[in-house]
Amino acid sequence: MSSHRLVEDDGDPGLVLRVLPGVGYTAEGPVLARPAEALRAVGWTVRTVVWDGRPDFDVARRVYADVLRDGVAAAPDATHLVLAKSLGTLALPVAVELGLAGAWLTPLLTTDRAPEVRDAAAGLGTSGVPALLVGGTADGLWDGALAAASGARVLEVDGGDHSLEVDGDPERAARALDDVTAAVVDLARIARSL
Structure with missing residues (x-):
């Protein structure tokens, strides 16, 4: 079974970003690292889950739920934001239950192993929770x-794969990364204003 640790980068205790990576896409990957760094630069506290090994769905579900619940319990008056990629979208x-704003990058929308993600994503408009869904048209897990x-x-990346890379077009992939970062920063601004 995979273990994990929570890497903490302290900033303003009233602004807390939780970074939840995928299985093979760590928090060092650009679509997680760049937005996290942008928010860190403006004072956000960043809490990142780091896996030692490859977690399975059940372990990730439990760990990510605990990380969110424990984080809110530890700082109930803070503004919380979730930045999750792939498996992190479990x-x-x-997050919806807790009323947390979230940027859900390449969410697991088409796999039978995570029907709760699809159901929660489908109901975001009625949840009242600020949310951003990001996916690529070449990603089989995107709907x-x-x-x-x-x-x-x-934010849909035309030709983007599950890493939001665009095969054969590094300039378009770079623009997509800029767009994702700007959209996450804007979501953080909205979450802060609530």
Whole structure:
């Protein structure tokens, strides 16, 4: 079984970002690292889950739920924001339950192993929780129609794969990374204003 640790980078205790990576896409990957660094630069405290090994779905579900619940319990008056990629999006139902704003990058919308993610994403518009769904049209786990109907803000990368890379077009991939970062920073501004 995989173990994990929580890496803490302290900033303003009233602004807390939780970074929940995927299985093979760590928090050092650009679509997680760049937005996290942008928020760290403006004072956010960043708490990042780091896995030792490859977690399975059940372990990740439990760990990510605990990280969110424990984080809110430890700082109930803080503004909390979730930045999750792929497997990290297993936390989406818990974030909605807790009323946490979230940026859900390449969410698991089409796999039978995570029906709760699809259901939670489909209901984002009625949840009242600020949310951003980001996916690529070349990613088999992305459902653009569901995202568009969700009521969340959607950023779709034309030709983007599960890493939001665009095969053969590094300039478009770089623009997508800029767009993702700007959208996450804007979501943080919205979460802060609530």
